[in-house]
Amino acid sequence: MTVVHGTRSPERAIDRLLLEVEGVVKGFPGVQALDGMHLTLRGGEVLALVGENGAGKSTLMKLLSGIYAPDSGTFRLDGREIRPAGPKHAEDLGISIIHQEFNLMPDLTVAQNLLIGREPRSVGFFTRDRLLNERAGALLDRLGLPLDPRARVGALTVAKQQMVEIGKALSHDAKVLIMDEPTAALNDAEVEVLHGLIRHFVTPETGVIYISHRMDELKEISDRITVIRDGRYIGTVDTPDTNLREVISMMVGRAIRTDARPENVREDRPPVLRVDGLATKALLKDVTFELREGEILGFAGLMGAGRTEVARAVVGADPISAGTITLRGAPVRIRHPARAAELGIGYLSEDRKQFGLMLGQSVATNIALSSLAQRFATRGFVRDRDIRSVADALISSLGIKTPSSRAEVSNLSGGNQQKVVIAKWLAKDCDVLIFDEPTRGIDVGAKDEIYRLLNDLAAQGKSIVMISSELPELLRMAHRVVVMSEGRVTGELLADEATQERVMHLATLRPDESAADAAELHLPPPDVPAASDVGPHADHHAAPQSEARPGADADQAGQSS
């Protein structure tokens, strides 16, 4: 992949140092977050900054934005030493940071967000909306951002909201733009647009520091890659001269296999979970798949294809409008996650912090949550000693790095938090586990551990659904890959036939593409029910499901522990 971009043209004046970080040290009680950090950003380049979680990236960003002051060391911008005193001061100096979590007010318009604090006023008090929108529009045009200044930010897609953030950052005439995991929530097309914006921004006077875990992107966008580890500078490589493996081994201090294939593919095992014709009002249509015992079933698709929705519908977190779910041969009806848990189906959300963990509570409390009443209580009274011993056992068997089972989960790294969520479902003794983006926001070394853990679980006979937006990881892990697009299943591939190209082809397929030909002849698409059809259609599917219910419940009662 040797794409040549404008930013990488040899004639640019790259030897101008834009930002220099030299010998920066920052310690917190009990930990040396940065220990002699070093970094240079040249004018006109995109510098990728990579490192595992806890390597010191966020500390460095906080120092650059003036939230913390360094213990020692210097920052120089255009050769002059700077001491940012706070985010506002850093912006005035020309350093803008776009954080992973946006700082936007969803109920205000794009223009109001862009120019907040700088609104044109009359009499120093009354807002002048027309002028505001004009200025915002001019700004957006200048930056090449395709946004309507009057649009409400909350109604925009994540990608467009990010553009608003970029617009805000660049409107301060930033010289240095720092982006923290800017593509974590974007699909491939949106990533392309973002990269276009970055190239548009970079001139000999400006530079970008691009923090990402998605290695393939770094090849695309960056000129050089700086690797840090344990608060120390490890090295910088020119992107065209390096490869993924070299960068990863710099990050983790050893080589990692990146071309692994799934282990122990099981095609002979009996099906455990079968989903037939699943549909929801919002998105899903006729989703059918089967999960076998001891299998890792991958779900691929672009953002918004409906993979998370399938998981939420299966565990009863969202209502379904049609479809049946069969667990070990018996139809079941799951209307609430509590029922799914009872049946031994655990869902591990893509958003650990919002949907997976009680951040302010201890590791043990989190691990025990799902199984508290069944496993750790006698007549309603909690047995804390049992909780601690089970938690300790899981902490050691999953290799969760925590000082004790009583430590607060918010203090753990992303990978360890993910393991706590996994431990919660293992404590519950679930045998169907639905992992939604299990490695999102986790560093490479910890990802490897999660993969190993998933393989171990499958080997023990657990059936695993793995939803992931990272194709290489799916191809490495999944025994079969179900591909979704626009709320439907567009294909299913076995491990040996799945390639990035084939999966992407299915993922970008319009589900009604067969109908596209018909559309050219101005015929109504045969497959897609008109809106008025949905009601009766749904009822038709739901009816046999409810009839089957009493038997199913009786059947399942025996199986749930």
Add this chain to the structure above:
Amino acid sequence: MTTTSEHTATPTSRMPTARTLRDRLQQLLAFASLIVIALFFTAADPIFMTFGNITNVLFSTVVIGLLALGTTFVIITGGIDLSIGTGMALCAVMSGTFVVTWGLPWPVGVLLAILFGGLIGLVNGFNVARLGLPPFISTLAMMLVAQGLALVVSHSAPIYFNDSPGYLQLSTGSLIPGLQFPNAVLVLAVATIVAGVLVRRTVLGRYTFAIGSNEEATALSGIDVSRWKIVIYTLAGLFTGLAGVMISARLGSAQPATGAGYELQAIAAVVIGGTSLSGGKGSIVGTIIGALIISVLNNGLQLMSIPQEWQNVILGVVILVAVYADQARKKAAA
């Protein structure tokens, strides 16, 4: 599987262990301020530290304390219950109706009044958990409903328990022979222990914290959150019912027009005790200390002959200081 765990690069020393330690500290601070306030009043007027006055303080803590205990559960879930003040008045009136108007034996009347409080809580819980109404709104509505019903049922007149000496003994009598120690204080002590055990040792308590920490995650963990919320609001209602019984036993009558304002005092006690209004954190011990701080302040300021109006001003300032100190300490810890 632990072979690669060193690559997660999280130094163990970074993590502050034992949130329990932090919580203890918080309770310790609340307790320390209670002692300081008490010492201050003792210095101002030695009468403060006499057995009679201490008993007085405890006695006047009972009603606020009971309300605060129940509402602690609700507040730990991240909710709020504004209906406990007027709900208490309604329960007192119902108790009067059962015991005086209907002539039921007083223990039966007491039980029914407490259950009636549970019913109020059940409706609150249903509104919050099943109808999805914000707790503030649904309990505000219930506050008005209870206020109105108390007047309707009693025909806007107090109901006197003159013919039920047993009922009155419930509050002012003394089970402990030879000591003028009111039963009401014993009731509060038992209620405190029950609430403490519920919070710390039972599944109910754990789910209360879980819901307040992260409701979505709790639901996705397979906990029937809405059912437990109903249970928790109902529990708060039972405490309201008990408070209604105790206040009417103390006054010798059910006063339909009282009650409003008690909910805010109870919430103040909970907050002073270090329970977070955003949920997920709190303790019963803290709540009781908070309630004691309020009644010690009232009592001590009265002894110092500071007018009632100023007492409220001082109480308001104490709430601000308590919450600010708590937040400042958390910020320092983070």
